[in-house]
Amino acid sequence: MRKIAISDIHGCIKTLRALVEQQLRLTRQDELFLLGDFIDRGPDSKGVLDYLMQLEESGYQVRMLKGNHEVMMVESVRDSASVTNWIYNGGQEALQSFGVSDPAEIPQRYIDFVDRLHLYLEVDRYILVHAGLNFVPNAKTQSKGKDSGNFLFRVHNPLLDYESMLWIRFWYDDIDWRWLRDRIIVHGHTPMETDDIVDMLRVLDEDQVIDIDNGCFAKYKPGLGRLCALDLTSRQLYFQDNIE
Numbered sequence: 001m002r003k004i005a006i007s008d009i010h011g012c013i014k015t016l017r018a019l020v021e022q023q024l025r026l027t028r029q030d031e032l033f034l035l036g037d038f039i040d041r042g043p044d045s046k047g048v049l050d051y052l053m054q055l056e057e058s059g060y061q062v063r064m065l066k067g068n069h070e071v072m073m074v075e076s077v078r079d080s081a082s083v084t085n086w087i088y089n090g091g092q093e094a095l096q097s098f099g100v101s102d103p104a105e106i107p108q109r110y111i112d113f114v115d116r117l118h119l120y121l122e123v124d125r126y127i128l129v130h131a132g133l134n135f136v137p138n139a140k141t142q143s144k145g146k147d148s149g150n151f152l153f154r155v156h157n158p159l160l161d162y163e164s165m166l167w168i169r170f171w172y173d174d175i176d177w178r179w180l181r182d183r184i185i186v187h188g189h190t191p192m193e194t195d196d197i198v199d200m201l202r203v204l205d206e207d208q209v210i211d212i213d214n215g216c217f218a219k220y221k222p223g224l225g226r227l228c229a230l231d232l233t234s235r236q237l238y239f240q241d242n243i244e
Contacts, residue, residue, distance in 0.1 A: 003232040005128060007035035007188025008067070008213040011042025011093060012244050013051060015216055015227045019240035024229060028059050033121065033232075035188045036067025036130035036166075040090030041217040043244050046097040049110055066117035067130045067189070068166040074114055076103040090217075119165045125182060126232055127159075131189035134164035135174040172209060184208045186230060191215030193223030194239060201230070201237055216242055 004024060009016050020026050038052065039045035055062045072089060075082040083091075083103055091103075098106050120129040127133070134141060140161040158164075158179065164171075169190050184204060192200075192211045200210040215224030219242035229238040 002030045002234070003033065003123060004030060004229050005033040005035060005126075005186050005212060005232060006227065006229045007130070008037040008191070008216060009034070009042070009048050009227065010037055010069070010090070010217040011039055011045040011048055011097065012216050012227060012242060013042075013044040013047035014243050015240055016048060016051065018243055019227050019229055019238060023238050023240055026055075026060065028061065031061045031063065031123075033123065033128055034062065034064040035128055035186070035212070036065045036117075037069045037188065037213075038064075038067070039073060039094045040069045040086075041093055043093060044097050045094035046110070049113060053113060063121060064117050065121065065128065065130050066114065066119055066166070070114045070117065071166055073103065073106070074111055077106060077111055119162050120159060122183075123232065125184055127183050127185045129165050129185065129187050131166055132164065132168045132171045132187050133158040133185065134161040134168055134171060135176040135179070140164075172207075175209070177208075180208060182208075184210070186210055186212060186232070188213035191218060191224055194226060194228075195223065197228060198237065201235065204235065212237075214239065219244070 026032060038048045052062065052064065072086040073094065076086040095101060100106060120127060135158050137156045141156050141158055188211065190211055191213050194214055197212060197214060204210055212228045212230050214226040214228040215221060216227040219225035225242045226239045
């Protein structure tokens with residue numbers, strides 16, 4: 001049984017299907033983890049969501065995280081003041097894939113699907129998250145606990161900062177190794193060139209973090225334009241060129 005992670009599909013359904021069905025040859029014994037940003041920018045956001053729901057309904061072991069683009073879509077459905085920001089960040093392509101001009105017209109089943117997605121998952125030694133973790137102590141990352149003398153104290157926990165899991169960039173210099181211990185963070189959100197992803201895998205045991213967003217939608221930018229998958233079990237990378 002393999003455990004495989006993919007991030008930042010961004011509406012590229014043909015590319016996703018080629019990666020999953022032709023390269024990975026996914027089976028029902030495998031576990032597939034999708035790290036968010038299924039929609040926007042690419043041509044068929046609806047098709048990607050339909051495909052992911054179909055995999056679930058067909059008995060495949062698929063576990064999915066919410067990305068910032070899914071959050072923008074839901075916010076636009078529920079608050080018209082959020083629509084402009086979503087459109088600016090690729091929402092227009094998503095609306096076109098649904099055949100609507102108003103976010104409120106997106107069928108409810110898609111909103112319900114996005115609402116139930118996780119923000120992070122812990123799988124074996126891996127922490128899977130869309131954008132990353134905020135290791136700088138702040139009000140969001142403080143949890144209350146009790147010491148042996150029953151006095152309250154504050155415990156820093158990056159897994160409590162939900163907004164950062166969706167949006168954070170440039171956080172590697174702040175990693176708290178004592179908190180992370182021997183765990184490895186796998187994330188997307190910030191597009192990385194193919195060679196850089198390969199280099200991150202090479203030193204994964206030392207750096208304990210890898211970004212698997214290969215900028216799938218940006219097919220004309222050097223080093224980008226591929227959908228990346230990481231087999232967490234074998235530490236093997238797969239790259240599928242954008243074929244939209």
